[in-house]
Amino acid sequence: MSISLLSGLIILVLLVIMLLMGVPIAIALGISSVCAILPIMPFDAAVLTASQxxxxxxxxxxxxxxxxxxxxxxxxxxxxxxxxxxxxxKIVTGHMPGALAQTNVIANMLFGAISGSGTAAASAMGSIIGPIEEEEGYSKEFSAAANIATAPTGLLIPPSNVMITYSLVAGGASVSALFMAGYIPGILWGLACMVVVYFLAKKFGYRSNVTYSGKEKLSMFLHAIPCLFLIVVVIGGIIFGVFTATEGSVVAVVYSLLLSIYGYKSMKWRDVPAILKESAQMTGIIIFLIGVSSIMSWVMAFTGIPQLVSDALLGITDNKYIILLLINVILLIVGTFMDMTPAVLIFTPIFLPVYLALGMDIIHFGIMIIFNLCIGTITPPVGTTLFVGVKVGGVTIEKVFKQLLLYFGAIFIVLMLVTYIPQLSLWLPTTMGIIK
Known part of the structure; x- marks a missing residue:
């Protein structure tokens, strides 16, 4: 048995066993990766290499x-x-069928684009719009399904932490290009869900009875401008080279803090320590995960595991459309069992060589893998956004999942378009001169 095959089997078997035992994925990744080094070098050298x-x-x-x-x-x-x-x-949706649910969809896209978090969008929007929808006669299942299905759009519409992670593991793919590439796929996801909401709302007779005067609409628009300006400042600054993505993230913190405390006056300085603590905990989990996954990336590169997988897939068929479909199916299955960050860290080094061998673009692949794994966040058994949306919506997974199936159909159509029409991802960054 070759070293690459042996190391690959060690990682796969140990990782699966430990995950089934309930071992945290970061620990499981680290242990399985260190064990995979043992056929190559002695134990003390393996531990030293892993630490480095x-x-x-x-x-x-x-x-x-x-x-x-x-x-x-x-x-x-x-x-x-x-x-x-x-x-x-609300101004945009007006009196269209299911106007409040349509509002939820657009608000998820906007809030996700600003916060970069699907779970935050599902929690914030569901807790605010859900009770209003219930007052107007919307069923909880309908409201929760619309909220859950569209919350992940913020992971595609920048800024997105998972894009930064992909950029790192893919060997330095342009963060600016990835940010621009995510806009059209993310918007298409949201629009596809709006079509589903439209037909479901017509079927159930959901219409909004609330009207706003021209003065009220103007006031609502003016109050939202500072939020939208955050997108312009941060993303615009990154895209046009005013500052890097890292510097842009600091600008986002300062801007959002000043806006929340002094602009909207909805937060006070005494709230900051609790927010810092929560953010530090989330950061620690992600950064440690990236660190231990670096061990596995090194093992795979050293033993040639990605090349082995590439040869195996290309040995099945040389039809790139079939190979892309196989990669999508694998990623969709993986996404149902694994969170996005570890999945990106594990499967990017495995599938990227296959993708590049087909003559495809590294930015397009990044959007494709992120799109697939976004779907995993709203599917059981590990869909974090699904669980947050269900909890906020006050419904059970069994009841809401029936309606989610319609959204999955619409989202899957968009996934196929994004997969097989690279220009949906590449047109914006190409037009703006970020990539050639």
Whole structure:
């Protein structure tokens, strides 16, 4: 048996066993990766190599953007930004069928784009819009399904921490290009869900009876402008080279903090320590996960496991459309059992060589893998956004899942479009001159 096959089997078997035992994925990754080094070198050298890989894996300047974007998202979640975005979305949806649910969809896209968190969007929007929808006669299952299905759009519409993680593990893919590439797929996801909401709302007779005067609409729009300006400042600054993604994340923190405390006055300085603590805990989990995954990345590169997988897939067929479909199926299955960050860290080094061998673009692959794993966040058994949306909506997974199936169908169609039409991802970054 070759070294690459043996190391691959060790990682796979030990990882599966430990995950089934309930071992945290970061610990499982670290232990299985160290054990996979043992056929190559003695135990003491294996441990030393693993330690070095952890520190080198997290000693990357661009990773500083992750804790700051997490902090900015937590500040926004508590700073009254959500309700302003909901009011802005109400202006857009008007009296269309299921207007409140449509508002939820647009607000999720806007809030997710600002906070970069699907779970934060599901929690903030569901807790605010859900009770209003219930008062107007919407069923809890209908409201929760619309909220859950569209919350992950913020992971595609920048800023997005998972894009920064992908950039790192993919060998330095442009963060600016990834940010721009995520806009159209993320918007298409939201629009597809709006179509589903439209037909379901017509079927059940859900219509909004609330009207707003021109003066009220103007007021709602003006109050939302500072929130939208955050997107312009941060994303615009990154795209046009005013500052890096890391510097942009710091700008996002400062802006959202000042806006929440002095602009909307919905947060006070005494709330900051609790937000810092929560952000530090989330950051610690992600950064440690990136560190231990660096061990596995080194093992795979050293033993040639990605090349082995690439040869195996290309040995099945040389039809790139079939191979892309196989990769999508695998990622969709993986996403139901694994959180996004570890999945990106594990499967990017495995499938990227296959993808590049097909002559495809590294940015397009990043959007494709993130899109697949976003779907995993709203599917059981490990869908974090699903569980948050169900809890906030006050429904059971069994009841809401029946309606989610319709959304899954619409989202899967968009996934196929994103997979097989690369320009949906590449047009914006190409047009803006970020990639050629």
């Amino acid at each position: 890989r952890i520190f080198s894996g997290i000693s990357v300047f661009s990773l500083l953007a992750i804790p700051f974007f997490i902090l900015a998202g937590n500040i926004m979640n508590r700073g009254g930004i959500a309700i302003r975005l909901i009011n802005l979305a």
